[in-house]
Amino acid sequence: MSHSHNHSHNHNDLKGRNLLISILLNILITVSQVIGGLVSGSLALLSDALHNFSDVLSLVVSYVANKLSKKQASIHRTFGYKRAEILAAFINAATLMIVAVLLIIEAIKRFQNPQEIESNLVIWLSVLGILANGLSVLLLKRDSKTNMNMKSAYLHLLTDMMASVAVLIGGLLMKFYQVYWVDSVLTFAIALYLIYMGYDLLKTSTKVLMLFTPDSIPLKQIVEEINAFEAIKNVHHVHVWQLNEEEIHLEAHIDFNKNITLTEFDVVLRKVEDYVYDKYDINHVNIQPEFGKIDNKDIIVQD
Known part of the structure; x- marks a missing residue:
């Protein structure tokens, strides 16, 4: 038995459409800011354009991952492409950090040699960035709360909008003072803001890709609770991992007090599945039943 949550095709199509709109808006912003930055001489505007270009790439990655995640499993890909969006989140978070380091290097160089800047162009292009990125942020906000891939795209766009606000303030200061x-x-x-926003997502997506136990799962407590079930003697060799945003898997070896029948095992299995699903949202359970088997009885066993 397994529990699962399935999103409708309409909702997935809506996510894809919102991503596509955001991609087009960011292409418009990037081209405008590159031209404006070169004409005005503004490093902040060029750095914002670089960030926007990285957003275009990250949004494309998110869009492709969103499409791949819908593909069916096959003999050669038994999980399908369910982790495509997690991989996209990792790539996007990593690029966010790399872009931030490049911006810091350029900022230090320019601070040592400040140049006069055409502030009017900076102001108007930053307003364009605020409006376009603000619309993209609104489009992706809902799905960013439940999907790591959409969150990575949302964070890129949110930091873009904040960067445009900062560039606008800078343009006004340069114009009047x-x-x-x-x-x-x-x-x-x-x-610095990019690093702050990207680090948590990079850490979270890395944990999922490395099959670490989700932070929300108290593994020792779960083992103790299952051990208390009637007919169960010992729970060991336990693995818990998150496959994607919607699936948490648990597999374990369970020693039984007596040599039960398969029918009796199915009853216990159903109780375990219902229990961990209702209390911990673990929706895929795989149990290996044992009786009198001599093996390592530790909770965690290195395979």
């Missing part, structure tokens, strides 16, 4: 060094300072601040 001729404080051109603020361009480098804002670039540095944007980069």
